[in-house]
Amino acid sequence: MALATTVAPPGVFSGSANVIAVGVLLLEFGMFRQALLRDQVRLYAAQSALISVLAVVVAAARHLPDLYVLAGLSFALKVVIVPVVLRRLLRGLGARGEGPGWTDIAGSGSLSLANTVLLAIGVAAFGVFSIAALGLRSPVLPGTALSISVAVILVAFVLMITRRDVASQAIGFFSLENGVSLTSLVVAAGMPLILEIAFLFDLLVAAVVFGLLIRVHHGRADSLSTAELTSLRG
Amino acid sequence: MLLILTLPLAATVVCCWAPERARALVTVVTGLACLGLVAALAAAAAHRDLAYHGILRADALSAVFLLATGFLYAAVAVYSVGYLGHGRTSTRYSRRFWTGLNIFAWAMLAAPLMNSLALLWIAVEVTTVISALLVAIEDTDGAAEAAWKYVLIASAGLGLALLATIFAYYAGAQLLGQHYDLAFSQIMLVAGRLPHAPVQLAFVLAVLGYGTKMGLFPVHTWLPDAHSEAPTPVSALLSGALLATCFYAILRYYQVASSALGPRFPRDVLLVFGVASLLLAALYLFGQRDIKRMLAYSSVEHMGILAIGVSFGAPIALAGVLLHVLAHAAAKGNAFMGAGVLVHKFGTKRLAAMRGGLDVLPWSGPLFLLAILALGAMPPFGIFRSEFEIVEGGFGSSSTVTAAILIIGVTVAFFGLAATVNQILLVPRTPPVRPPAVPAPALAAAARADGAVPAGTPEPARNAAAGPAAVPRGEPSAWMVVPVVAGALVLLVLGVHPPADLTGLLARAVRELSGVR
Numbered sequence: 001m002a003l004a005t006t007v008a009p010p011g012v013f014s015g016s017a018n019v020i021a022v023g024v025l026l027l028e029f030g031m032f033r034q035a036l037l038r039d040q041v042r043l044y045a046a047q048s049a050l051i052s053v054l055a056v057v058v059a060a061a062r063h064l065p066d067l068y069v070l071a072g073l074s075f076a077l078k079v080v081i082v083p084v085v086l087r088r089l090l091r092g093l094g095a096r097g098e099g100p101g102w103t104d105i106a107g108s109g110s111l112s113l114a115n116t117v118l119l120a121i122g123v124a125a126f127g128v129f130s131i132a133a134l135g136l137r138s139p140v141l142p143g144t145a146l147s148i149s150v151a152v153i154l155v156a157f158v159l160m161i162t163r164r165d166v167a168s169q170a171i172g173f174f175s176l177e178n179g180v181s182l183t184s185l186v187v188a189a190g191m192p193l194i195l196e197i198a199f200l201f202d203l204l205v206a207a208v209v210f211g212l213l214i215r216v217h218h219g220r221a222d223s224l225s226t227a228e229l230t231s232l233r234g
Numbered sequence: 235m236l237l238i239l240t241l242p243l244a245a246t247v248v249c250c251w252a253p254e255r256a257r258a259l260v261t262v263v264t265g266l267a268c269l270g271l272v273a274a275l276a277a278a279a280a281h282r283d284l285a286y287h288g289i290l291r292a293d294a295l296s297a298v299f300l301l302a303t304g305f306l307y308a309a310v311a312v313y314s315v316g317y318l319g320h321g322r323t324s325t326r327y328s329r330r331f332w333t334g335l336n337i338f339a340w341a342m343l344a345a346p347l348m349n350s351l352a353l354l355w356i357a358v359e360v361t362t363v364i365s366a367l368l369v370a371i372e373d374t375d376g377a378a379e380a381a382w383k384y385v386l387i388a389s390a391g392l393g394l395a396l397l398a399t400i401f402a403y404y405a406g407a408q409l410l411g412q413h414y415d416l417a418f419s420q421i422m423l424v425a426g427r428l429p430h431a432p433v434q435l436a437f438v439l440a441v442l443g444y445g446t447k448m449g450l451f452p453v454h455t456w457l458p459d460a461h462s463e464a465p466t467p468v469s470a471l472l473s474g475a476l477l478a479t480c481f482y483a484i485l486r487y488y489q490v491a492s493s494a495l496g497p498r499f500p501r502d503v504l505l506v507f508g509v510a511s512l513l514l515a516a517l518y519l520f521g522q523r524d525i526k527r528m529l530a531y532s533s534v535e536h537m538g539i540l541a542i543g544v545s546f547g548a549p550i551a552l553a554g555v556l557l558h559v560l561a562h563a564a565a566k567g568n569a570f571m572g573a574g575v576l577v578h579k580f581g582t583k584r585l586a587a588m589r590g591g592l593d594v595l596p597w598s599g600p601l602f603l604l605a606i607l608a609l610g611a612m613p614p615f616g617i618f619r620s621e622f623e624i625v626e627g628g629f630g631s632s633s634t635v636t637a638a639i640l641i642i643g644v645t646v647a648f649f650g651l652a653a654t655v656n657q658i659l660l661v662p663r664t665p666p667v668r669p670p671a672v673p674a675p676a677l678a679a680a681a682r683a684d685g686a687v688p689a690g691t692p693e694p695a696r697n698a699a700a701g702p703a704a705v706p707r708g709e710p711s712a713w714m715v716v717p718v719v720a721g722a723l724v725l726l727v728l729g730v731h732p733p734a735d736l737t738g739l740l741a742r743a744v745r746e747l748s749g750v751r
Contacts, residue, residue, distance in 0.1 A: 176393045187404040195352045209363040220378045
């Protein structure tokens with residue numbers, strides 16, 4: 001077969017980039033079974049940290065000094081500020097007698113865990129293969145990372161759809177944005193810094209609004225579940 | 235151009251601190267000033283493209299959408315004075331409302347002025363988060379639910395739109411180098427040579443992403459909830475201006491895609507979404523129980539018409555589409571504002587409880603009827619002209635089947651609307667307690683409705699709260715009538731004889747859209 005001769009073994013750089021991208025995807029899967037709100041936010045922070053690391057790796061390997069700044073900013077914002085904002089806004093939510101941040105959101109899935117994971121694997125595989133079929137080439141990162149980033153986005157959709165609590169849905173949206181950041185690292189690493197900063201700032205505003213609306217919801221429904229949100233239909 | 239962007243921001247800041255009356259005054263003045271500025275800008279854009287340091291850019295296409303937003307901003311600002319002037323509002327509520335209204339209008343005015351596709355995305359995202367807070371402002375169970383669904387679905391959709399932005403960057407970077415900033419004027423220069431796969435991907439993602447906010451079929455589900463639960467002035471802005479702004483974003487991608495891929499592909503994509511939205515919304519218009527939900531489905535229907543119109547591609551259909559954007563803004567604004575008066579008068583949004591509107595509301599009743607007739611594309615109004623042009627374009631470009639579907643859908647939708655509105659306005663009330671006519675307050679109210687005396691005097695119809703059956707005749711506030719009259723006049727002008735400047739503007743925008751420069 002010609003395959004053996006054409007496919008070169010990946011170098012250190014593309015190998016580590018792929019490992020990080022896969023790590024992001026695995027963390028996304030981890031969010032499916034997280035039972036506590038605080039840990040859910042932590043998983044998100046870890047995922048964001050991985051993406052910042054990837055930005056540093058790319059910056060070092062490809063000599064793009066802008067990306068160092070971007071990595072630093074996205075670390076500060078996504079790993080520190082957004083989780084802190086979310087945790088502060090969500091402090092004290094949940095049933096009485098539980099400590100802050102220990103709000104139980106287990107069992108809010110509309111499918112069983114195994115089914116959800118199977119569904120997510122199917123969706124992720126679809127994302128990987130359909131992007132591979134398009135044949136986009138990146139000057140900066142291996143194409144595998146692009147496929148994986150699209151898989152992350154699709155799995156984030158599964159997360160938002162199957163979990164029935166407002167916190168997981170919000171985290172699902174933020175990790176969707178992480179997937180998009182990963183994509184932009186692969187295909188748009190040279191994007192001007194000012195735009196990236198604007199995107200990050202926008203994310204911060206969105207985080208505050210999501211937090212406020214979660215509070216409003218909790219204030220009215222006295223829970224984080226969306227099972228009650230059925231009055232508007234038709 | 236800069237003034238358009240700075241004025242609403244300044245108004246926002248003022249509204250954070252200023253006292254109650256000043257807030258309303260500042261907003262009304264800002265709204266009217268913005269309308270004037272936008273009109274001046276549109277007059278200039280009819281002849282040449284305007285640019286400011288490569289960041290801001292206005293051509294005829296953006297001017298059309300700016301006109302729609304600017305008009306609604308002014309109308310809604312005036313209307314809100316009457317809307318908030320009725321007790322029930324606390325200082326906190328009114329501060330949030332006015333601040334939110336100004337910043338929401340600012341973001342919607344900013345979006346069409348942005349030269350960069352990335353900044354356009356940011357402006358649209360800002361409109362999402364601000365309007366979600368405005369939807370939640372009512373602090374009821376329904377509002378909380380609607381706001382949550384809205385922010386989640388729209389944000390997820392905009393996530394896809396961001397992906398589209400990034401793929402558009404990728405496509406452009408192949409030709410323009412890594413450091414270009416997604417400037418629309420730059421990307422159009424090389425659009426003919428862009429690689430196909432990423433542009434296709436970007437266009438489909440953009441239609442899906444921005445289409446979520448525009449209310450296209452499979453992803454429209456947030457729309458009726460948000461429109462029905464938001465305060466009425468916000469509903470009018472959401473429906474008339476926000477949906478149009480998102481349509482503007484799609485049109486920008488359409489321009490890029492049709493010069494990169496040829497017109498076939500983007501038109502087919504829009505056709506599928508448009509037909510699905512039109513048919514679904516037309517069917518949903520029957521059997522609605524909530525007046526604002528009904529109007530929301532009418533918005534979905536009209537957005538479907540817009541998408542179909544673009545998919546025809548003939549110049550006259552495109553001119554019809556752009557005229558439709560303007561006419562729909564005026565008509566839907568009027569309908570929501572009229573509905574707001576009805577809701578206020580009857581104290582409920584349930585259609586079943588509203589009867590005899592024409593007897594009770596001497597001004598708003600007939601105006602609401604006119605707005606609905608306009609929405610249903612009855613002849614003397616703007617929407618008739620625009621839909622006529624779209625259909626004509628459809629037959630002209632041999633999309634006969636689609637044009638036929640369009641006509642059927644529009645007719646079905648009209649019957650749905652007309653049947654319901656007939657019941658609200660014309661079927662007489664049959665209450666056990668029919669209060670004797672209240673001539674004095676009615677006369678006073680009618681006099682003020684003429685605009686002779688500014689509102690602010692104690693409302694004679696306040697005693698309406700006595701019982702649900704006793705709804706005396708009279709308008710709640712002249713502030714809530716004047717903008718609707720203005721809207722009806724605009725509709726009439728658009729329908730009977732659009733001014734020459736406007737047709738020039740539209741013709742230029744059509745040339746931009748169809749790629750002939």
